Amino acid sequence: MHGILAWLIIGAIAGWLAGQFVKGSGFGLLVDIIVGIAGAFIGGWLTGVLGIHLGGGWIMSIITATLGAVVLLFLIRLVKRA
Numbered sequence: 001m002h003g004i005l006a007w008l009i010i011g012a013i014a015g016w017l018a019g020q021f022v023k024g025s026g027f028g029l030l031v032d033i034i035v036g037i038a039g040a041f042i043g044g045w046l047t048g049v050l051g052i053h054l055g056g057g058w059i060m061s062i063i064t065a066t067l068g069a070v071v072l073l074f075l076i077r078l079v080k081r082a
Contacts, residue, residue, distance in 0.1 A: 010061050011036030017062075018069030022077065039069025046071065 015032030018039060043064035047054060054060040 006058070006061075007037060007040070008033055010040065010058070010065055013062050014039050014065030014069050017066045018073050021066075021070050022073040035069050035072060036065050039067070039072050040065035041068065042072055043068025 011033040012029060013036065015034065015036030018035060019032060040061070043066070046068060047064060054064055
């Protein structure tokens, strides 16, 4: 379990990474943190639904949050185009 500071750091890193994968650039620190934290929830939910256990620790938390953030940004792009 991570504390609030860890959530912010993981969120910022995951949001920035997701921005690099999906859009090609970050969105600024605040939006990166929000996208990364939302991505952590989505990634945690998806790994639970799919029965995947990536392990604990900072690196796995960043990977899970980044995967969730990429899914979130992909869905947002689909909705914006529609």
